[in-house]
Amino acid sequence: MGAGASTGISEAVTAASAADMAAAVAALPDAEKAKIIAALTAGKRKNVIGGNWKCNPASMADVKSLCAAFKEAKFDTSKVDVVICACNVHAVAAKEALGDCGIEVGIQNISKTGMGAFTGEVPVAMAVDMGFKWCLIGHSERRSLYGETTDDTVEKLKVAQAGGMSIMFCIGESLAEREGGKTDEVNKSQLDAALPLVTDWDKFVIAYEPVWAIGTGKVATPEQAQETQRNIRKFVEEKCGADKAAKVRIQYGGSASPDNVENLSANPDIDGFLVGGASLKPTFVKMIEHLGK
Numbered sequence: 001m002g003a004g005a006s007t008g009i010s011e012a013v014t015a016a017s018a019a020d021m022a023a024a025v026a027a028l029p030d031a032e033k034a035k036i037i038a039a040l041t042a043g044k045r046k047n048v049i050g051g052n053w054k055c056n057p058a059s060m061a062d063v064k065s066l067c068a069a070f071k072e073a074k075f076d077t078s079k080v081d082v083v084i085c086a087c088n089v090h091a092v093a094a095k096e097a098l099g100d101c102g103i104e105v106g107i108q109n110i111s112k113t114g115m116g117a118f119t120g121e122v123p124v125a126m127a128v129d130m131g132f133k134w135c136l137i138g139h140s141e142r143r144s145l146y147g148e149t150t151d152d153t154v155e156k157l158k159v160a161q162a163g164g165m166s167i168m169f170c171i172g173e174s175l176a177e178r179e180g181g182k183t184d185e186v187n188k189s190q191l192d193a194a195l196p197l198v199t200d201w202d203k204f205v206i207a208y209e210p211v212w213a214i215g216t217g218k219v220a221t222p223e224q225a226q227e228t229q230r231n232i233r234k235f236v237e238e239k240c241g242a243d244k245a246a247k248v249r250i251q252y253g254g255s256a257s258p259d260n261v262e263n264l265s266a267n268p269d270i271d272g273f274l275v276g277g278a279s280l281k282p283t284f285v286k287m288i289e290h291l292g293k
């Protein structure tokens with residue numbers, strides 16, 4: 001392309017409103033549109049890393065020593081959101097131990113019901129009142145071990161959003177589904193009803209966690225994770241438009257660790273991680289620092 005053509009582009013861009021430019025990009029063929037969106041958004045999404053402690057660690061002493069280690073992390077809060085999802089009985093203590101170091105504490109399983117006679121649940125209003133800003137919804141262990149349905153995840157999304165919480169919405173396929181070529185179909189089915197209900201795309205994060213990679217040490221290859229997450233982003237575009245697709249943050253989860261953080265996060269559609277086992281070690285700091293520099 002000669003100098004004349006690039007001058008033409010810069011003049012046209014200067015003269016156009018944001019709406020004109022969005023309309024011009026929207027009218028292009030999909031492949032061209034994707035290139036422009038990728039160029040405009042490259043490096044602009046803020047990373048997000050969650051430590052999902054599940055039902056760990058065993059003692060309050062361990063909670064305190066992990067939090068003390070994490071407090072030492074050097075990271076730029078404008079580059080990464082860091083959230084530890086502690087077990088409910090530890091959450092308040094973890095929050096106190098982390099203080100104002102920039103690491104938030106989240107709820108692993110927010111309730112779809114409110115306050116009142118709902119034994120064993122953690123309602124949004126109570127979580128928010130206690131200062132918890134983040135929650136997980138639809139973790140595969142909730143789905144497979146406790147019968148959480150896609151409808152449940154949608155109900156939870158509605159109440160969590162209404163309460164102003166930020167959400168890591170977990171999806172992902174089983175080994176049989178991947179081997180059967182159903183990965184994208186499963187991810188779409190887990191997102192289909194939720195996506196049109198999202199009201200704040202800064203507070204809605206998709207956590208792609210292939211079930212076969214969770215707790216197995218069998219991490220997805222960077223190519224597998226990137227390809228799947230690219231397809232998830234394309235589905236967000238189909239359902240909600242290119243601007244939402246460019247904005248939504250997509251985490252990878254499943255045996256993510258300091259050893260693979262660099263190769264995975266180098267991919268354009270991987271905006272962070274949801275980490276289980278590796279978030280229960282002081283070396284989790286390395287993952288935070290990699291994303292937050």
Ligand code: 13P
Nearest residue numbers: 052214215254255276277
């Ligand atoms: P692991 O990192 O232990 O595989 O767990 C992933 C996970 O389930 C996070 O939610």
